[in-house]
């Protein structure tokens with residue numbers, strides 16, 4: 001569907017900030033792609049960060065209830081960088097990168113819960129991004145990625161809700177098993 005609203009046009013300068021500064025939450029589908037691509041076990045790809053580590057709405061669907069409190073499944077880091085960031089700052093698993101990495105540095109908003117029409121496309125300001133102005137961007141791919149991201153978020157949040165509402169929960173290894181790893 002063609003997008004006829006105004007939006008900023010920028011291209012990534014590969015400064016690497018978005019692969020080192022933020023904590024990157026991922027979903028079950030993201031994790032499945034990463035396990036398949038890397039051959040690593042899920043536990044070596046993710047960790048579970050506490051609510052005090054990440055600025056995120058306390059009621060958001062990504063918070064998993066453990067005995068130790070609310071935690072979110074996020075990409076592991078090594079020396080303050082995403083474990084998949086290569087020495088030259090590029091993403092070593094680019095084709096299988098999580099959906100949230102695909103849409104950054106944009107934030108796509110839709111008219112309603114069902115994501116029927118795009119209402120706004122803006123720069124994501126969660127960190128200092130050094131993307132530079134350009135004349136054109138692949139808007140269709142961006143919107144498709146935003147659709148997929150929302151769809152996969154909703155699917156994952158349903159699993160988290162089911163886990164949170166169950167009486168017998170367990171630890172992080174049990175949660176990974178619960179979502180299929």
Ligand code: SF4
Nearest residue numbers: 019082084085091101
């Ligand atoms: S998965 Fe790739 S794009 Fe995403 S934060 Fe890690 S290195 Fe960056």
Ligand code: SF4
Nearest residue numbers: 012013016018129131
């Ligand atoms: S912070 Fe912006 S410019 Fe830097 S790598 Fe990420 S998207 Fe590209």
